[in-house]
Amino acid sequence: MTLSSPRPLPAGAGYAADPAVRHAATSGGVGSTIIRYLLETGAAAAAVSFTFDPRTLRYRPCLVTSAADYVSVGSIYHEVDLLGFLRGQAAALPGPLVCTCLPCQTKAVRSLLSRHGVGCFLIELTCSSQQSFAATDYLLRRLHVAPRDVALIRYRGNGWPGGIQITLRDGRQKFVGNIGSLWTRIFHSRLFCMPRCFSCPPAFGGPADIVLAAPWRIDPPVPSEGRTLFAVRSPQGARLMEELCAKGLVRVDPVPDGSLAYSQEGTLRLKAAYARHRRSVRWLRRVCTHPAYRRAVTAWPLLFSFHVLWKRVFDKIVSR
Numbered sequence: 001m002t003l004s005s006p007r008p009l010p011a012g013a014g015y016a017a018d019p020a021v022r023h024a025a026t027s028g029g030v031g032s033t034i035i036r037y038l039l040e041t042g043a044a045a046a047a048v049s050f051t052f053d054p055r056t057l058r059y060r061p062c063l064v065t066s067a068a069d070y071v072s073v074g075s076i077y078h079e080v081d082l083l084g085f086l087r088g089q090a091a092a093l094p095g096p097l098v099c100t101c102l103p104c105q106t107k108a109v110r111s112l113l114s115r116h117g118v119g120c121f122l123i124e125l126t127c128s129s130q131q132s133f134a135a136t137d138y139l140l141r142r143l144h145v146a147p148r149d150v151a152l153i154r155y156r157g158n159g160w161p162g163g164i165q166i167t168l169r170d171g172r173q174k175f176v177g178n179i180g181s182l183w184t185r186i187f188h189s190r191l192f193c194m195p196r197c198f199s200c201p202p203a204f205g206g207p208a209d210i211v212l213a214a215p216w217r218i219d220p221p222v223p224s225e226g227r228t229l230f231a232v233r234s235p236q237g238a239r240l241m242e243e244l245c246a247k248g249l250v251r252v253d254p255v256p257d258g259s260l261a262y263s264q265e266g267t268l269r270l271k272a273a274y275a276r277h278r279r280s281v282r283w284l285r286r287v288c289t290h291p292a293y294r295r296a297v298t299a300w301p302l303l304f305s306f307h308v309l310w311k312r313v314f315d316k317i318v319s320r
């Protein structure tokens with residue numbers, strides 16, 4: 001259940017030395033710094049990046065071939081068909097390619113790229129669950145914001161711990177924090193999460209070069225500049241982190257051994273509990289993902305709160 005030890009490969013809490021990169025990123029900007037550096041030095045021919053489509057309000061993957069074209073968008077909390085995107089152009093993918101992915105995608109991405117002879121540097125983003133776009137849709141509804149009025153949505157970034165920033169077409173901004181907010185209730189309600197997340201194993205597992213996480217439970221959740229917890233998983237990843245530190249692009253604070261797993265303890269415990277209670281969790285999934293149930297509980301805020309409450313009780317019971 002713990003992260004298999006990367007020793008003697010390094011782990012720590014890092015952040016981008018460039019304050020603008022750090023501020024724009026999800027937590028400390030280590031992910032963005034790696035991508036920019038690999039593109040700038042030519043160590044990667046291309047990177048998977050994301051662009052926001054104001055028509056659909058969704059992010060879609062794209063390939064960038066220079067650091068200047070890479071845009072830091074922070075974590076994207078709606079499902080992105082990363083594998084479909086890579087498969088669609090697998091024969092023509094430039095390499096080496098630097099790609100960020102969720103733990104359930106790392107293995108498939110690596111094997112796809114290797115089948116097509118494309119070298120890669122894989123960055124795995126620690127993950128508690130991913131949402132369908134319906135989660136964002138519901139948030140907009142609760143905020144009384146019409147989708148047609150939205151110009152941009154950013155789920156993370158602009159400082160730690162940040163939150164959802166919605167820019168409206170008339171220039172107004174809406175902000176929903178990441179802690180104890182309507183968004184966190186939506187995120188953890190399981191009403192919108194991808195069905196595969198109900199049976200996600202309680203481990204960081206993919207064959208990535210480096211694993212990144214936010215410093216939950218380690219850094220206080222007060223507005224500040226963030227850090228990224230990282231654990232190197234391959235000699236290639238170790239060389240890169242050493243280079244980034246030696247060149248002063250990433251600064252690293254030492255943290256106690258096991259900090260990355262410690263920061264995710266609640267998520268790991270819940271995933272382990274779900275793995276132990278497969279039948280009950282199958283029932284939970286059937287209820288939460290049933291369109292009629294979801295329609296009903298999202299019709300009135302009170303019913304949604306009731307759903308959140310019983311789901312919390314469910315989690316408590318299975319985690320005992």
Ligand SMILES: Cc1cc2nc3c(=O)[nH]c(=O)nc-3n(C[C@H](O)[C@H](O)[C@H](O)COP(=O)(O)OP(=O)(O)OC[C@H]3O[C@@H](n4cnc5c(N)ncnc54)[C@H](O)[C@@H]3O)c2cc1C
Pocket residue numbers: 024025026027028029030031032033035049050072073074075076077078080082100101102125126127128129130131212213214215216228229263264267
């Ligand atoms: C769905 C999801 C769930 C998460 N759950 C957790 C969690 O439970 N615990 C935790 O500690 N952290 C979680 N994270 C945050 C993640 O671990 C952070 O990306 C990490 O803190 C790195 O921060 P950074 O500032 O170094 O990254 P950044 O510098 O912001 O770089 C992140 C990179 O990831 C890319 N990216 C963003 N979203 C996606 C996506 N959906 N698929 C592929 N690439 C993407 C961005 O384009 C960017 O290049 C989650 C992220 C996602 C997307």
Ligand code: SF4
Pocket residue numbers: 102103104105127128129130194196197198199200201
């Ligand atoms: S919780 Fe697991 S299955 Fe769901 S998106 Fe994250 S890594 Fe994938």
